[in-house]
Amino acid sequence: MFNLRKIEPVFADDDYGFTKALLAYINGESDRFPEKEKVDYILERAYQKNSVADQQIIQHTLFIIYQSLLAHPLSAPAARQYDSNLLEIKDKIECCWLDNEFSGLSIPQEVESSAHYGDFLKTVWHKHRASHHPVFEFLEKDASVEQLYYFFKSDSALNLIFFDLVAYTLIGSQPETRGTISENLWDEIGHGDNVFTHVNLYKDVLARQDITLPENHYVDMYGVEALAGHNAFMLGSVNRKHYYKLLGVMAMTEVLDPPQYEKLVNGCLRLGLIDRDVKYYTEHITIDIKHGDDWLYNVIDVIAEKYPETRKEFYIGCLLRLRTAERYYDQLMGKMNTLK
Ligand SMILES: [Fe+2]
Numbered sequence: 001m002f003n004l005r006k007i008e009p010v011f012a013d014d015d016y017g018f019t020k021a022l023l024a025y026i027n028g029e030s031d032r033f034p035e036k037e038k039v040d041y042i043l044e045r046a047y048q049k050n051s052v053a054d055q056q057i058i059q060h061t062l063f064i065i066y067q068s069l070l071a072h073p074l075s076a077p078a079a080r081q082y083d084s085n086l087l088e089i090k091d092k093i094e095c096c097w098l099d100n101e102f103s104g105l106s107i108p109q110e111v112e113s114s115a116h117y118g119d120f121l122k123t124v125w126h127k128h129r130a131s132h133h134p135v136f137e138f139l140e141k142d143a144s145v146e147q148l149y150y151f152f153k154s155d156s157a158l159n160l161i162f163f164d165l166v167a168y169t170l171i172g173s174q175p176e177t178r179g180t181i182s183e184n185l186w187d188e189i190g191h192g193d194n195v196f197t198h199v200n201l202y203k204d205v206l207a208r209q210d211i212t213l214p215e216n217h218y219v220d221m222y223g224v225e226a227l228a229g230h231n232a233f234m235l236g237s238v239n240r241k242h243y244y245k246l247l248g249v250m251a252m253t254e255v256l257d258p259p260q261y262e263k264l265v266n267g268c269l270r271l272g273l274i275d276r277d278v279k280y281y282t283e284h285i286t287i288d289i290k291h292g293d294d295w296l297y298n299v300i301d302v303i304a305e306k307y308p309e310t311r312k313e314f315y316i317g318c319l320l321r322l323r324t325a326e327r328y329y330d331q332l333m334g335k336m337n338t339l340k
């Protein structure tokens, strides 16, 4: 979501009154920043004591701060873009999250040594459970229309912001990679045809099923897993130091899509939807094969060759995407199982 004058939160109430106070501050309704000790306390519970409820508050805090960075330029949230209080908690949360996610990670020796790094990263994708997650098999063979619509709604927010996420990869990019990235962006914007922008193709998927798109793009369906998945993109988009991670996140996103969307489209056709209904997904079955290869071979390999110290960052970005996607798919599967 972007160009909003006020933050669209997933929830406003938590046990600490923290989210409500933070929202009031970001939205310019209050000049009192919530007590910072609260963030420390919630962070400790989230990542030292593994409290999922607190992880949700933390990821949601990051989510609303990131959302404020794309708010309407004349809005209160935009005016607070570089507010030192917000930057302080944003940095703190990002550090704790990444520390927790990757503590004890052993980096495979191929990260340093592989001559064909893009190919190695493809094996990382291929071996990861996210690449063959049962949720897509379920959508293909067993899901009901209601379960499929739940998937569509849940898929909305990220698909509808994807142009902006790709655009973030272009700023400060390595000059040799700019043609490839621009081509990807050009695809996202439907080669200049407004009907075929990927955002509009996705809106069409919803409209053709009479699914109304609320202003919050269904983020109220987001649990901690979806929030973290969304944040994984924004983390690299808005922090220069995580730029290479963002490219890893992008590469894995593009390689994940084609085989999963093939299953999803089969499921849609099984349930009586027609090709015309799922143009967004069929388009991505083919185009994302090229995008995936482009990120891996024409962007990541080019940078890794020139700056070998970037390899670990790409690897961590890839893992961040695969891990957050896996948890999100698990959560989605669990949720869909509770529906008929
Ligand atoms: Fe796309």
Ligand SMILES: [Fe+2]
Residues within 6 Å of the ligand: 254, 287, 288, 291
């Ligand atoms: Fe793509």
